[in-house]
Amino acid sequence: MTTFFRSFAPLCAAALLALGATGAARADDDSYVVTLAFDASFDTEGKVTELRPHEEAEHPAALWNNLKSRLGSMKLPPVKGDDGQPATFRTGLYVSLEVSKGGDGKGGQVRIKGLNPSPLVLVKDYYAAPKDVKGSAGWSGDVSAECLVGVDGRCGEIKVDALPGIPQSVLRWASVSLALWRFQSPEINGKPIPAPVRQNFTMSIADDMPVNFRDKRKL
Template identity: 40%
Template sequence: MNFIPRFVTSRFVRTAACLLALATSATYAEAPAQPYTVEVWARVLFNTDGRVAEYALVDEAQYPAQFAANVKERVSRAKIEPPQDDGKAATLRSGVRLNFQVTPAGEGGSVKIVGLSMGPIPTYRYYVGFPKDVSRSGGWEGEVQALCKVGTAGRCTAVEVTALPGIPESVRRFAKASLEEWTFEPQQLNDKPIEGEYQLRMRLNTLDDKPQDFRQDKFQKILNSR
């Protein structure tokens, strides 16, 4: 059973710059001066009215207190269309994913929400060895998307990979093999695990610059500069 409810109109939804359908990014060797995406997960229980009954940020301690408080306040106001189980309103435990775009202070400094979605929460992420044919191509850039069908045991039961023409087959295999190693916390309908979906968007490159780190001290400076 798949259940991916949509959010109904609420202040939480209106604050989003745009709604993405279960998308995230895994960026390799991103230039430090460029804007980058930060993914934040919340563990939420929706009651039979579709309102938030319980919520908590996943790995809250890694975020600046000011930022975490703001995210939790947004999450607390969320509302979905009540899910149904055998024709009756049901509770739903689900992950709520928020994607934020962080623009380094050198470009004015800003943090804005650019994505909002629901789905199983990743509990273990793993990336297999980067394709050798691509790693030997200096300056290569590309993107793939992979859709994982998450079973009730929290593993991918099937992975579908899509990419634009010209993307090496080795990159497609890399995305599929990586997701097959991931584990998830399944959504629950009336406290019973259900099947779900998780979509991973991977932007890859072989540039020489080091990845942009998301750390509390750097992020706090951006928050304070707003």
């Protein structure tokens, strides 16, 4: 099932092109990028049957409805169940959008940049910054972490990577933080399946961090 799920992302890219939403130029001062997520269901023919907004209150209803209309015609090759027969499929579907600003400075045109099938994030939590970096005001670093989400919605073994120079403590911070997250696993014929997740973390220590700053969690 995991091999199948890894092959699903290129299929989403093909569906994106079929919708006529080719990749947009890199966001500049006149645009910004935002990512929304749906709890998406597909029938045995690969057609979308339902798109349920995830964290619906975070964005305007008009935006959700616009995306539903544009993504409603998406069709993917049918998923097969354990018996080799076409099956229903349910997954989180993250939609990357580039929003260009209108003449009045507000949101203007919305362009779909990418579709990423991935287990929906239900709970996020983070450990405190490691002691060796949290006192370095203005420090910033990026780390990527990945794991296989089990049918229980929890990460299995977590692997992390980053550019040279990122402290090992920050790699460990990303790993233990991702272990706190909880997901909604994808389903085939209503049965949860394991699926991979990759998450980028950015740690930034504020320039104006209080001297007696305390975190709720300690490494």
